[in-house]
Amino acid sequence: QNTSLWGGRFTGGPAPELVALSDSTHFDWRLAAVDIAGSKAHARALHTAGHLSEAEYEAMIAGLDQLAADVDSGEAVPQASDEDVHTALERLLIERIGPELGGKLRAGRSRNDQIATLIRLYLRQQSELLREQVTGLIGALIDQAEGAGEAIMPGCTHLQHAQPVLLAHQLLAHAWPLVRDLERLSQWEERAKLCPYGAGALAGSSLGLDPRQVAADLGFTDSEPNSIDATAARDVVAEFSFICAMIGINLSRLAEEIIIWNTKEFSFITLHDAYSTGSSIMPQKKNPDIAELARGKAGRLIGNHTGLLATLKALPLAYNRDLQEDKEGVFDAVDQLTTLLPAFTGMVVTLTFNTDRMAELAPRGFALATDIAEWLVCKAVPFRVAHDVAGECVKLCEAQDKELWKLSDDELASISEHLDPSVRDVLSAEGSVASRSGYGGTAPKRVAEQLTELKKRLH
Ligand code: ARG
Secondary structure, eight states, X not given: OOOOSOOTTOSSOXXXXXXXXXXXXXXXXXXXXXXXXXXXXXXXHHHHTTSSOHHHHHHHHHHHHHHHHHHHHTOSOOOTTOOSHHHHHHHHHHHHHOHHHHTTTTTTOOHHHHHHHHHHHHHHHHHHHHHHHHHHHHHHHHHHXXXXXXXXXXXXXXXXXXXXXXXXXXXXXXXXXXXXXXXXXXXHHHHTTEEOTTOTTTTOOSSOOOHHHHHHHTTOSEXXXXXXXXXXXXXXXXXXXXXXXXXXXXXXXXXHHHHHHTSTTTOOXXXXXXXXXXXXXOTTOXXXXXXXXXXXXXXXXXXXXXXXXXXXXXXXXXXXXXXXXXXXXXXXXXXXXXHHHHHHHHHHHTOEEOHHHHHHHTTTTTTTHHHHHHHHHHTTOOHHHHHHHHHHHHHHHHHHTOOGGGOOHHXXXXXXXXXXXXXXXXXXXXXHHHHOOSTTSSSHHHHHHHHHHHHHHTO
């Protein structure tokens, strides 16, 4: 018996090579639950429009509920001859309610409007899971920042000592991009709340079905206003895959710092044994594999995203089979991120910081040179001159292999008449950090304020 959705005008079945190329059940079966939800809403639209009697409608819903339960339990599974999830589900429904009734469900819909709807329903669920997981990671960063108190570390630009900063400030600098990712997901969810169901193949339906009723039943805010766009557009998928890539990129930037901080040379952090790995040959090794996998997966997520953009480029309207390629990349992005995030969060939660080491290095590498220049500005010296004077201090110290606070009174005076010994008051990491007290700065009171603001943004 032919269970295909389109046999009528063909003589004989498709070539096996075509079937091998075309089949998507191995990756779109994960949409089965949302497909059945869509079918229930569609059945109601058919009933409302008079295409299913009351008895037929009830039997249809009962059959679909049974099917959903069987899919859930693993009792209902696709078979090799099913072209895609839609084909498989129609076969499985007919097995349960018979061909007479089962054959009525498909009226007025196409796999084109179906799949465009299902990917939104599925990604909306995944978006919620991602928001939960990203929020967990932000929470871990907040806890670490609170635990760090007023600990100071070297702040870097170009990976060179720049100015001392609070460790908490640095950690929160990794939290804010993730907060923006959460906002991106919420805003994406708003855009993903229009429903393509009812657009049919591309032109809408002649059967008097109400797309807006279907949309409401499926938890969308409204139906798509243009049936061609509804079936042809995938920017909603592309945008979601961008957000996945951006989350991956944001994780990778923290991952890179963790990898560097964990080196013997830096020795800023210790990774928990449960969140590090060993070597099969070198018994001493303890490697930051979670951070490295995060870095690696960011590349993969970018690949998934650019692959989809390339698929969409110059694709004529409306539906083309190319659009089937939207799924595996974004499914992979979701799978990778939802596996990575819990491990990454565990690594962050269990990190310990060697704050003595950080504090010792924080003022080194002439990281307080800006403090000298700004001290001079407060004495009415033009910044151009102040910058030069501080630079001279660095040059002298570099030649003598010593730090700025080791300059003698005479040496200070010899560099500039404006430099008196009281400049040493600003030559400490604590003083430097405390002085950066404008909004958003690294002064402890500002960082405390920032923590409060960040927590508010999460609620
Ligand atoms: N499996 C397809 C997809 O993922 C949907 C089926 C549409 N097929 C068709 N011949 N119009 O996009």
